[in-house]
Amino acid sequence: MKRKLTAKEYTYVASMLFGLFFGAGNLIFPVHLGQMAGSNVWQAILGLLITGVGLPLLGVAALGISRSNGLFDLSSKVNRPYAMFFTCALYLTIGPFFAIPRCATTSFTVGLEQVLPQNGSNTLYLLLFSAAFFAAALFFALRPGKILTWVGKILNPCFLVFLAILVVVALLSPSAAIADVEPLGDYASQPFFAGFLEGYNTMDALASLAFGIIVVQVIRDLGVTEPDAVAGSTVRAGIFSCLLMAAIYVAVTIVGVQSRGLFETSENGG
Structure with missing residues (x-):
């Protein structure tokens, strides 16, 4: 009986958990926060990290x-x-x-909608896209035994590579200096608390209570069955996953601030 996971297994489990956490809200809300917070971004990020990263970690723990x-x-x-x-x-x-609804709508809005003809048929396009999207999701959901492979070893690493390319290019070619971007709305007067509330919108604090048992089951499937060892491995995987999520939140939020030099403030980060 194994007492602990190997470093490679920890990496896969943490990657899987990150992939479960990082959905539509995790990408759009930090960008929107950055656009709104402007030069007050660091206080806003601190608030976001407490509720968007700290609470999910507590849930998994x-x-x-x-x-x-x-x-x-x-x-x-x-x-x-x-x-x-x-x-x-x-x-x-x-x-x-x-x-669930925003997973499909966000993917459609920031991706496919941009290249489709604007002929008034967007509702039909969204319906067809949603049907295909959720059919694919159902296919994977009906095979939970493969979740570590599909999410932790394939989907999430690919996502991180593409996201890293996007973020690095954006950070190396900023369109505005952070100090020059004027804060808007509540971010002008209470940036920390505005960011604190924004962190709830990711819904990861709630999701962590559902995802925690998935991590536990995957760890057991990897051969760690002693309760104390399972508990410790679960917490460590949660820490690694949330640290990665925090780093990405910071980077994406900064990109959001710098985007104000090119784009108007979006309504929701999309």
Whole structure:
């Protein structure tokens, strides 16, 4: 029986967890925050990191340290009716009510919509794209045993490479100096608290309570079954994943600030 994961396995598990966390909101909200915060970006980033990175880390750690077998088991420590309500509310929130729709719409808006003819058929295009998008998502979801391979070893590394190219090129060719960009809205008077609230919009604080058990199961599948070892491995994978997410948040937010030299402030980061 293994007592701990290898460095390579930690990398794959952390990559998988990052891939689960980093969805549509994680890309659009930091950009929008940067555009709005302007020269106050550092205070805003600090607030964003607390709720957008710190809380998700606590959620994953809670699943690992408590040795719970999932969200329902964890919330049952309050009582069973609360566990039933909270589990249903959380999965509906990070699923069909909010997170799932924006995954398809964000992908369509920032990608395919830009190259399609603007002939008034965008709703039809979005419908067709969403059908294909969720069909692909269903294909992968029905094969959970391969999640470490598909997300941790393939999809996320490819995503990070493309994102790194985009961010590096943008940072090397800034269109505006941070000090010259005027803060807007609440970011002018309360940048820290505005960023703090923006971090909730990523919904990772909620998602971490659902994703934690996925990490636990993957670690067990890798041969670590002793409860203390599973808990420790879960927390360490969460730390590595959240550190990577924090670094990307900072970089993407800075790109958002510098984009004000070329673009008007977007409504939502898209």
